[in-house]
Amino acid sequence: MLLQLKNFKVSLAFLSVLLLLVLAACGDSEGTAQGEENDQPAESNQSDNDEDATEDPAEEEVAGNDWPEKINMGVIPAEDQTSASDRVNEFAEELATHLGIEVDVFLGTDYNAVIEAMRTENIDIAFFGPFAYVLASERSGAEVFSIGGKSEEEIYYTSAIIVPKDSDAESIADLEGKDFLFVDPASTSGHIFPRAKVIEDLGVTNDEVESVFGSVTFSGSHDASILAIVNGDADGAAIATDVMDAMLDQGVINEGDFKIIASSDPIPRGPDAYRSNLPEDLKEAIREFYYSYENERFFEERGINGFYPVEDSAFDVVRRTAEALGMSPEELLN
Known part of the structure; x- marks a missing residue:
């Protein structure tokens, strides 16, 4: 009986050890499975993170987009500052909406102010007179x-x-000794071309032009010169016919208020140009806005029906005229 009990205790001990071994084995298996389950999400998360890093929508949206926070638009004073400001401010606001960035207007006091402002990158886009554009392309990197x-x-x-x-004047010769108005030293239609016309018609040299008239003054804008003639404040003036036509269309002046005694050869209109070093996609967006722009009031005041592409070569006639005068940019601007 004692022997049987002893054997039973040994068997029980053996079974206990065996049970512990089985439980331990099961525990390791479950631990391993649990560990594998824990590791799997970690691998999945890492993969997702890698994909996010590669395909970040925010990064794709701004890739290559180095646009400035705002751009400045310069305006040459071709007409009355107040009315031009109202019109251009409206235009700038519409451009800002199209681009999604701020557009400020810089009203230059003269041609040189806008050319210099573009050279120092204080303005990014501007409306120039034809010869002012030629100077801006040489000095300020302007791209028409x-x-x-x-x-x-x-x-x-x-x-x-x-x-x-x-007036009794019927030709330029009849203005000898009279008071005469040019617009601005760098104005194509208000100085360069009419000056060449004076030289051609009277057979004088460039240095003798001022001595032809009793006095020569720069009015600062085409409309100022036109109104001076209409009001009898000057004997003669050189002006742009497109500004004259716009003032006629607006009823500011009437055809019977003045007489035309001489005209120049055809001149390309004043163009719009931006800094050549602006981002290419920004320049493309600006072009899209101009070419698709529709505003009858704006066009009526400018005397145009729309904006069209133009190449720099269109202004070679302006360059040739300046060369024929033998005048340097510095002489034309001072």
């Missing part, structure tokens, strides 16, 4: 892209020399 006109073929205008309606 748009020109206003009646159509893509009608992008030219002329310079005219006008006198008061009751």
Whole structure:
């Protein structure tokens, strides 16, 4: 009996050890499985993170987009500052909406102010007179892209020399010794081309032009010169016919208020140009806005029907005229 009990205790002990071994084995298996389950999400998360790092939508959205927070638009004073400001501010606001960035307007006091502002990158886009653009392309890296006109073929205008309606003058020669107005030293139609016309018609040299008239003054804008003639405050003036036509259309002046006694050869209209070092996609967006722009009031005031593409070569006639005068950019601007 004692022997049987002893054997039973040994068997029980053996079974206990065996049970512990089985439980331990099961525990390791479950631990391993649990560990594998814990590791799997970690691998999955890492893979997801890698994909996120590669395909981050925010990064794709700004990739290559180095646009400035705002751009500045410069305006040459071709007409009354107040009315031009109202019109251009409206235009700038619409451009800002199209681009999604702020657009501020810089009203230059003269041609040189806008050219210099672009050279120092204080303005990014500007409306220039034809010769002012030539200077800006040489000095300030201006790149022409748009020109206003009646159509893509009608992008030219002329310079005219006008006198008061009751003037006895019928030609430039009749203005010798009289008071004469140019617009601005760098104005294509308000100085460069009419100056060349004076030289051609009177057979004088460039240095003798001022001595032809009793006095020569720069009015600062085409509309100021036109109004001076209409009001009888000057004997003769050189003006742009597109500004004259716009003032006629608006009823500011009437055809009977003045007389035209001379006209120049066709001149390309004043173009729009931006800094050549602006981001290419920004320049493309600006072009898209101009070419698709529709605002009858704006076009009526500018005397155009729309904006059209234009190449730098269109202004070679302006360069040739300046060369014929033998005038340096510094002389034209001072």
